[in-house]
Amino acid sequence: MLYMVLVIIQEEREVDNMYRFIQEQYSDRLIINDEIERIEKKFNIKFPTILREYYQYFNGAKIKLCQFKIDGYEYEISELVPLKYGYCCFEKVKENDLQDGILEENLFPIANNRGGDYYYWDKNTERIYLIYCDDIEEPILICESIQELFELMCKSCN
Numbered sequence: 001m002l003y004m005v006l007v008i009i010q011e012e013r014e015v016d017n018m019y020r021f022i023q024e025q026y027s028d029r030l031i032i033n034d035e036i037e038r039i040e041k042k043f044n045i046k047f048p049t050i051l052r053e054y055y056q057y058f059n060g061a062k063i064k065l066c067q068f069k070i071d072g073y074e075y076e077i078s079e080l081v082p083l084k085y086g087y088c089c090f091e092k093v094k095e096n097d098l099q100d101g102i103l104e105e106n107l108f109p110i111a112n113n114r115g116g117d118y119y120y121w122d123k124n125t126e127r128i129y130l131i132y133c134d135d136i137e138e139p140i141l142i143c144e145s146i147q148e149l150f151e152l153m154c155k156s157c158n
Helices: 002-018 033-043 049-058 090-100 146-155
Strands: 022-024 066-070 073-077 107-112 118-122 128-132 135-143
Touching: 002 146, 033 049, 033 090, 049 146, 066 146, 090 107, 107 128, 107 146, 128 146, 135 146
Parallel strands: none
Antiparallel strands: 066 073, 107 118, 118 128, 128 135
16 A cells, blocks of 8 residues: 555656646646547547646646747747637647648647747657747747657756
């Protein structure tokens, strides 16, 4: 029994460390696994485990402003796009992008900055791109995975 408690505490610490950028959680925005699976089926995607866990435990959470540098350029993330709830949730942003015909079908909104520019997850390569709303022709490679993105965000919160 004591071993099980220690394992649960260890798992909670690992979750807390991976999501240090969370500022405030909202219990009324939590979602269940069925909702995640519905979106995956609708868009023919499979979320990486770390993103799936984020949505299950922290969907719609307020995050700290995460600022980081890549190759001498400064970037920021002010919000992770909630899977459900809110005006700019995952489905609404993706559907608007598809209607406008401005982005490739393999790109899915993951985060945004204070200027309204979105970071997109490429379901085929797992890479994360920043696409400025006034320059959609030049996506900027930010990192190779959601895991790497979350690590960048955590480091910016130290």
